[in-house]
Amino acid sequence: MSSTGTTTSRRGRRAARILAIAATVMTTALVATGCSAGGGGDSNTIKIAYQKFGTFTQLDAHLKEVKKSFEKANPGMTVQLEPIAAQNDDYYTKLALMERAPSTAPDVIYEDTFKVKADAEAGYLLPLDKYTAKWADWSKFYDNAKEAGVGTDGKTYGIPMGTDTRALWYNKDLFKKAGLTVPWEPKTWDDVLSAAKTIKSKLPDVVPLNVYSGKPQGEGSTMQGFEMLLYGTPNGTLYDDASKKWITGSSNFTDSLGFIKDVYQGGVGPTPEQALDTNISTVVGGEWLPKGKLAIDLDGSWLSGTWLSTGTNPWPEWSKVMGQVGMPTQNGEAPGVNSMSGGWTLAVGATSKNSDKAFDFIADALDKDGSMSYDIAASQIAVRSDVATDPDYADSNPSFKFFSSLVKDTHFRPATTDYSQISNQITVAMEAVMTGQQTPEEAAKAYDTALTGIVGADKTVSK
C-alpha cells in the first residue's frame, strides 16, 4: 500500500481532505439528529402513564376526573394522560421502554407492586420519602400496604392504590343445574376437580373451570393460577424468606403443575388455545361468566368491577348469580383456604422535571375520596383505614366482605428484584404442561435449571 501512497498527488490529497470533511460533516449530522432526544415536555406538563386494557377502564375514568380537579387547582399546569393499551407483560415492556429515555419518561406511573423493587433498582422511580413525610394522609395507609411500595434500599417508591385477594368465583345457577350443592364448599383440590368433572358431564356446553395459565397471561398466570395452588400446598412457597434462598426440586411445585395438567389435559378447563389467547381475561369477565358459559373461575377480587354500572360489562344480577368461595389448600391443610395478594401503586418517574407537582397529583388521586371512588369502581380492597371503615365503601359491593376476610390467610409474592424474571419461567413451565409438551416433573426440572441460571446456584436450596 505504501507504494500507492507515495504517489499520491496534491490533487489526491485535496480530494481526500474534501472527502474526509464531507464524511465528518455527514456523520456528525447523522449522529446529531439521531441523538437529539434531549428533554421533551416541560415542567408545566405532567405526563401520566397507565394501563387501559379490555375490561380495565376504571383507572382511566378515575384519572380523567383527577385531571380535571388538578388542573383547576393548579392553573397553568397541564396533565397529559397516556393510557397504554396493552396486556400484562406488554404493558411493563412499553413502560420500561418509555422510562429508558428522559424525553419519553412519564412523571406519574401506574406501577405493579411486584415491579416496584426491580424498577426502583433500574433507576426508573423516584424515592418519595421526603413527600410522604409531609403528607398528613400517609398515616391512614395500612403498614403492610405501605410495605408493598418499598424498594430494596428501604425507601418508599410507590403509593398503594388498593390491594386484592384471589378466590374461586362460581356460577350458582349452573351449579344447581348440574345438581351440585349451593353454597359450594370445596375442602381440597380434588373437591374442586370433581365439581368441575360433574359439570363437564352434566353441562357439556359449559367450560367447567378456568385457571389462568401460560405465557400470554404473564404474571396473571403465575399469581392467579400457579401461586394460588403452590402456596396452598404444605409449606409451599417459591422463596424461603428466612434463608433468602429460592426453592428447587420441590414436590409442591410438581403437584401444582399436576393440577394445571389435570385441568387442561383432563378436559375440564378451557381448551389450551382459548387459554393461550391474550384476551382470555377480558373474555372471561365480559362474556363467559355473564353469559353462563363458565362455571368456576379462579380469579381476583376485582372481577366484579367490570359488572358494576360503571364498568364495561354491566350485569346487575351478578351478585345473585355469582358465588365466591376460598380456594382450598391441597388436602385441606390448615388454614383451609389460600389466597394471594398484590396490588398497584402510583409512583413518580426518576427523571420527572416537576416531581413536586407529580406527587401532588398522586396525593390528589389517592386522598380519601379519590381512593374510595377508585376502590369502589375497580373493586379493590381498600388500603386506607378511613376508606375501609367507611360504610359507603363497605356496603357498595356485596363481595367486599368475603374478599377482605381472605386477607388474614393471604400470601405475598417474593419481594426480590429478580422475581419478575422467575415469574416468567413459571409461565413457561405452566404452558409446557398445559399443552402436554412436558410432564409436570420435566417442566419443574426445566424451571429449576432456569431458576439457577437467574439467581445463581448459591441462592437456591433444594427441598
Add this chain to the structure above:
Amino acid sequence: MATIAPTPLGKDTDPAGGRGSSGTPSQGPRPGSARARNIRTVGRTIPLVPSMVLLALFLLGPIVSSFYGSLTNASLTGAAAQKSSFIGLDNYVKLFNSPDFPKSIVLTLVFLFASAVIGQNVLGLGLALLMRSANPGVRSLVGTFVVAAWVLPEIVAAFAAYAFFNQTGTLNTVLAWFGIEGANWLYTFPMIAVILANIWRGTAFSMLVYAAAVQEVPPEITESAEVDGAGGFKRLIYITLPVIRRSISTNLMLTTLQTLSVFTLIFVMTGGGPGTNSSTLPILAYQEAFKFSQLGFGTAIATIMLLIGAIFSIVYIRALKPEVD
C-alpha cells in the same frame, strides 16, 4: 480509502520507491501513468463515499452494537437496566444450554427450507414456467391472485392467514360443507400453518423473478434441444435451469433472508406457541428481550440469526457461482 496514503509527502520531492512514477508531482500526472490510475481510482471512489458512510452507520453500526449488546447483561428492569455490565460469553453459554434454543434452530431451519427454499422457490418457478405457456386470460388471473398476497402488508396478510386457519376460520368452514371436521390447525399443526401462510405470501416474489428470468432463455437453444429429442423435463434440467442460474441464486438468497426474519406472520398466527412449538429464532429473541426483559440475552439470539443468514448467503454464492458465465 487505503489509496489515500498515510505516508506524508514532501512538497516537491518524490521519495524513492514511487512505482512507475516519472517526474515530480508538481508537473502533474500524465494519463496512463500509475499515478493517474490511482487518482482515477480515488476520483471514482468519491461518489461511493456517502453510501459507504451510510452503510457503515446503518448496517455495520447496528451489527457491531448488537454483537456488543449480546456480551452484556442489559435488561429492561432491575439493576442491569441502569448500568449493564460486560459478561463475556455468558449469554451464549446460557443459550446453548437452554433446551429451547436447539428446538428453535430446528424450527427455524424447517420453516426456512419448507417455506422459502422449497415452497416459494419451487412453486414460484413452477408458476412462472406454466404461465409462460398459458393463455393470456389465465395468466393475468393467476398472476393477480398470486401477487395479491404479496401486495398485502405483512400484518394484514398475517390476520388473513389467522382468519383462514383459525378453528372457526374459513378453512374449517369450507371443510364443514363437505362434512369434514377440520383440525385446530394453529394449535395442532402450528408449523404447517405458518409454513403454508408464508408460501402463500411469498410465492409471488419468486414467481415474478422467475417469470422475468425464463424470458431470457434463448429460444434457439430450446428449439435445438427439442430437435435433438430432449423432452420437457430434460430441457428444464439442461437448458432452463443453467441459464437462469443467477436468478435462482439471487432469488434463493433474498427469500431465505426474508424468511429468516419473518416475525409478524408467526407472531400474529400462533405467537410462537403452543408452548414453543412454533418459536422460530425471531420469536424467541422477541420473547427473551421484550417479554422477559433480558435485552442482552435476546440480542445474543439475534446475533446467531445474523450468523445463520451469513452462512446461507455464502453457501448460495459459492454453490451457484453467479459470477461465472
